Each structure stands twice: as C-alpha cells, then as structure tokens.
Amino acid sequence: MGYEEDIRDLRERIDDIDSQLVPLFEARMRTSDDIAAVKKRYGMPVFDAGRENAVISRALSRLDDGANGEVARRFFRALMDLSKQRQHTHLKPGEDTGNQECKVIGHLGLRGSFSHIAACQAFGEDAPLKSYDTFEDMFEALRRGEIGRAMLPAENTETGSITAVVDLLAKYGYYIVAERLLKVEHSLLGLEDAVLEDIEMVCSHPEPIAQCSRFLHSHPQISAYPALSTAQAAMSVSELKNKTVGCIASVQAAKEYGLKVLAANIQNSQGNSTRFVVVARKPILNATCDKTSIVFKVEHRPGSLCDMLKTFNGINVLKLESRPLKDRPFEYLFHLDFEGSAEDKQVKHVLEQAKTCAADLIWLGSYPRMSL
8 A cells, every 4th residue: 555545544534533523613613602692791701711721621631642731732722712702703893782881980099099180081070980999890890880981091101001901901802992191290298297308108009109210219218118099098198197108199189188299290201191091891983083902812833923913014003012921821912003993994904814814813992092
C-alpha cells in the first residue's frame, strides 16, 4: 500500500468524526443562543470567568490521555469565545428595547467627588443622582435597574487609562453612550484651623494620589493613604476633626464638607484632565455619534495583530491599548477607539472585516466625541 491508500483510510475516519461533531457543534450554538436570551432577560453579563474555568476543568478531567490537556484547553477556549461572540450579537447596535429606562444616574463617591461633578455637568444639578463606592457596584446597579446610566472615569492625561472600567464593560456587555471631559484641579484640604505644615497624613482615591505625586514628594512629612473616593476622604477629614489629617479633593468638596483649601492646584500637570464615559445597558445610535470603541482579542500567533489593524485602513484610530488577560498568561485584550459610528457604511464594513481577523470582538458603543 502507498501513501494515497494509507491516507485515504485516515481521512475517511476524520470525515466520520467530523460528521458527528457538526450536529453537536450546531446544538451547542443553539443552546448558546438560548443562554443569551436568558442573560438578556435578567440583565446578566455575557462573560462569566468562573463558569468558563469550570467548563475547562471538567473537560480536562474527562481526557483519557493527559498529554492532550493543553490542546484541549485551547480548543474549549476557542469554542467558548465563539459562543460569547454569538451571544454579543443578540444586542445589536440601535436595538429598541421598548422599555422606559430608569432616569437615575450613578456616580463614584459622594457629593463633591469628580465623578459627581462630571455627572452634574453632563445631566444638570437637579438630575437624580446616586452614589456608589466601586465601579462594579455601579455595573451591578445597572444590571438590577437601580440606575439607567453610570458616569465612570475612563482615562486621565496624567496616569493613563483606568483599565478596570474597560474590563467591566467587556465582562458585563454594556455600552458607552456618551463621554465627558473634565479639567481636574486637585487641592489639599484640611480643617478650618489647620495650616499646610500641620498635615502629616492625606487620604484620597489612588488616582488623585498618583496625579499629585510631585507635590507629595516635595512634602516628605506627608504620608498618603487610599480612600474609596476624593469626596469620601473629604467627609472623613471633616468627621475626624484632626488637623494633622488632610485629603486630596476638589474645591467643591471643600465647600461641601466645611474644609479649607491648604494648597490649590497640586496636580502634576496643569493640563490634568479626566475622560469620563457614560455607560448604559443598551446602546444608543443617532446622527451625533462620531466615535466608536471596541475591545478585541487575536490569535496567539505572529502577525495576527498586524492583520487585524490592516482592516482599519482609511479609519482614523484615536487609541490602541493592550490589556493582559488575567486567566491567559502572555495573551492580551486590545482596546481600540476610532472615529466614526457603527451606523456608517465604511465603519460597518471595517467591523465586519475585523471580526474575521479577531478571535473575539466586542463593540462597546458609538457615541458623540467631546473635546475640552
């Protein structure tokens, strides 16, 4: 027997195995559609890391040959990525839910926090606002319908992207519907009877502490400690009534909590600005949308990212950033912002082409671009 005869039998065996796999694959995809419908009904995120890890662990435990473990892991990862991509298509751009959304706006921290200031500027001083301690608290509030929008800091000119927000957008499958740029001026606040020389400890959110690192370095007697938000730090200083304790917060927070500005504009850069994004459970598309955000993964092979970026030829890319995948060492999630709307003919074509190059692609929304 020669090569052709030997390979023919093996190929027939592969064809027979494939004939059994295809209906199972289709059944899995149909079930994935059903799962998407349930998640949509209950407002649950598409991505569930615990479930994915459990599926893989169970699959590996069923192997007869442990040498196939890594290949099997990659196979099931790819299969689940296809399922997630399919589930995301159940919330298409511009989908009309027909429901009246909650008008309450969620923001990080108490009154006087920069998130609170951004929310007031975007929605008005009289808008119904609700404060939360963490980013994920706001995403959970969106899921439960407690709020209809969440104002979240996404990027700062001094410290860069706030990657936790992008991670949560990808996890929950929610959408950016607007952005707000806020010029940020940090001040050192203390009690009315305090002076700068009295301060031995300051508290604030970790981001402002990093944004004021030069000031803190020039005052080595001051130790910095993290707080949930700038406004929460201001309230704590007001309640402690210890003139050796101060906080880094806004001038508005000083007025709100009866504190005194001991040093103004202490941020590293006078051009310090934060980009906030407004997040909702459903996307909004209209004629004002001129900016789009996506996150994507590519296959772990040479040239895969280059192939992906070639599909954006003719599109003005505003930002490209990589984010390590916590459960996949040395693999990355990429965040890309670019000009245009998902309703634009060119952008639609680009996104369709990009999907063929990506291992997974999630549209985070199209929205009006804002400048200071």
